[in-house]
Structures are given as structure tokens and as C-alpha cells.
Amino acid sequence: MPEIAEAARPGQFIEISTKGATLLNKPISIAAVSDNKQMFTLVYKVVGPGTEALSKLEPKEKVKVIGPCGNGFSNVEGKAYAVGGGIGIPPMYFLASEKKASGDFDVILGAGTSDDLVLKTDFENELNIKPVLATDDGSEGLEGTVCLPLEEKLKAKPAPVYACGPLPMLAAVSVLCKKYNVPSFVCLEAYMGCGIGVCMGCVVPTVRGMERVCREGPVFLGEDVLWEKI
Numbered sequence: 001m002p003e004i005a006e007a008a009r010p011g012q013f014i015e016i017s018t019k020g021a022t023l024l025n026k027p028i029s030i031a032a033v034s035d036n037k038q039m040f041t042l043v044y045k046v047v048g049p050g051t052e053a054l055s056k057l058e059p060k061e062k063v064k065v066i067g068p069c070g071n072g073f074s075n076v077e078g079k080a081y082a083v084g085g086g087i088g089i090p091p092m093y094f095l096a097s098e099k100k101a102s103g104d105f106d107v108i109l110g111a112g113t114s115d116d117l118v119l120k121t122d123f124e125n126e127l128n129i130k131p132v133l134a135t136d137d138g139s140e141g142l143e144g145t146v147c148l149p150l151e152e153k154l155k156a157k158p159a160p161v162y163a164c165g166p167l168p169m170l171a172a173v174s175v176l177c178k179k180y181n182v183p184s185f186v187c188l189e190a191y192m193g194c195g196i197g198v199c200m201g202c203v204v205p206t207v208r209g210m211e212r213v214c215r216e217g218p219v220f221l222g223e224d225v226l227w228e229k230i
Helices: 002-007 049-057 086-098 120-127 147-156 166-178
Strands: 014-018 026-033 040-042 066-067 079-085 106-110 131-135 160-162 184-185 203-206 209-212 219-221
Touching: 002 066, 002 131, 014 040, 026 066, 026 086, 040 049, 040 120, 079 086, 079 166, 086 106, 086 120, 106 120, 106 147, 106 160, 131 147, 147 166, 166 184
Parallel strands: 079 106, 079 160, 106 131, 160 184
Antiparallel strands: 014 026, 014 066, 026 040, 184 219, 203 209
């Protein structure tokens, strides 16, 4: 779908039909766009009937797609850190691919276990970026959360942070960035039923009031989200 690939920015997502396996479409982040802007890549984990149905689609089988949806990350300039957790890693791969010409972009990837560290070899092989890895169980990389290596990097050289992953991870990243007085740009995960701001099923509390992840987000300034009220 060239029209989606051409317009897509890192952090945006598509709504894809599960052909009746679920009542609503599934929101999935865009993980990459081909160099010729004719195709885009999705990476997802099979966790329920919707993603199970997607995993059984045949090559060239037609499926309804809406997108790109939401607001993505703005252009990254200068020194920056990208932090991805679990299924929040794909948007960071897209972001890193946009900035691969710069050598001043550090990537930290985390997950519960090594099996969930998706795209880790793609960062190295395709983008020439060697990510720092962290797992909760210590099965690969550092044992612990992404905040451990991120804080070490912020101590050495404070710089903006771009992140996507589970809400607790994003909240912790936001707090850490505030500590070191650097901006954080967080891509929130939420179940976005319609993807176009109608159903109001994905609202989050911000300093401006309740805002929709699918419309005003999914990318927010970390300091604007009222984490304690989520």
C-alpha cells in the first residue's frame, strides 16, 4: 500500500481487519517502510484471536487497512537515545532507520525474556546499530529494566529520549528524564478500537485534560502525561 508507506512516520500505526476474528480492528505499529516507499512492515506478537487470525493470512490475501493513524515522532536531530520495550521495539526500529545516517543515536532494547527481544539483529545487520540489551530475567544482556543502562547514558551525556513500550516502562523513563532535565517523547500503547478518535476508548490523562492516544497521540511528551492517574 504505497499511500500508507509514503505518508508513514515512526510512531504511527495502522488499523487492520482481522476478518471477523475480533469485533474491532487491531492497531499495530508500523515497524519499517521500504526504501522506495511502496511497502511497509508490521511486527506483532500472537496473543489472542485477532493476532492469531493475522498470522494465518496467506500471501497476497486482501485485508482492509486504515492508516497511517495518529501522530508520530518528530525528526530527531543531534544526540538522542531510543528505548524500546517488548512489542514497543518495532516503532523504535522505524525511528532508528530514519536516523541511521547519524552515528550519534544510541538504542536500548528491553523485554521480559530474550525471546521477546524482537528485531535485535536487524538493528545491527540493517542499520549498523548495536543496541544495548536488557531482560528482566537476565536471559540476554543486562539483568533488569531498560532504565539501568539509560540512566548510565544520561549521566554521561544528557540527551532527548524517544521511547515505546509498556506503560510502566514509559512512566519510569519519563521520571528518569525529568531527573536529568531532558525531554522524553513517549509512544503510548493502548487498545485503540476505532483508531480515528471516535470511540474514546483510548483516552489518557494529560496536563491538558483527557486526550486520545489514537489522535492526539500516540506520541506525547512524557512530562505531559499524568502517569499517577493512569
